[in-house]
Amino acid sequence: MIELKEFTCIECPRGCRLAVRIDSGVATVSGNSCPKGVAWGAQEAVAPMRGLTTTVRIEGSSRRRLPVRASGDMPLSRLLDAMAAIDPVVVRPPVRRGDVVLADLLGLGVDLVATDDLEADAERGAE
Numbered sequence: 001m002i003e004l005k006e007f008t009c010i011e012c013p014r015g016c017r018l019a020v021r022i023d024s025g026v027a028t029v030s031g032n033s034c035p036k037g038v039a040w041g042a043q044e045a046v047a048p049m050r051g052l053t054t055t056v057r058i059e060g061s062s063r064r065r066l067p068v069r070a071s072g073d074m075p076l077s078r079l080l081d082a083m084a085a086i087d088p089v090v091v092r093p094p095v096r097r098g099d100v101v102l103a104d105l106l107g108l109g110v111d112l113v114a115t116d117d118l119e120a121d122a123e124r125g126a127e
């Protein structure tokens, strides 16, 4: 069975319109302006992946939220589950950019890492 899908490539701002033809599990991509579109389109057609950036709650600081991101892409179908797992996470200072705040999110081999430093209030005031 042959399946045809269309996507807008999100690998760069150019946003090429991709057509993906899947024949016996083999994806053929057209409409791409560079090789990245082939890889992205083939992945998107069979198992879409996405990055995740969000914030987590802070306790012990006047700051309320700390920005975090997943260390790698994860299946698009698991993003809502990931957000549910992240919701109860609370961090306390100090936290360094790159620190893991939640390891192996959903067992997907992706960590949730801080994207900013979090100092105790007294240390922040001294800067």
Ligand code: SF4
Binding pocket: 009, 010, 011, 012, 013, 014, 015, 016, 031, 032, 033, 034, 035, 036, 037, 038
């Ligand atoms: S195919 Fe290449 S040029 Fe086109 S949007 Fe994707 S990454 Fe950008």
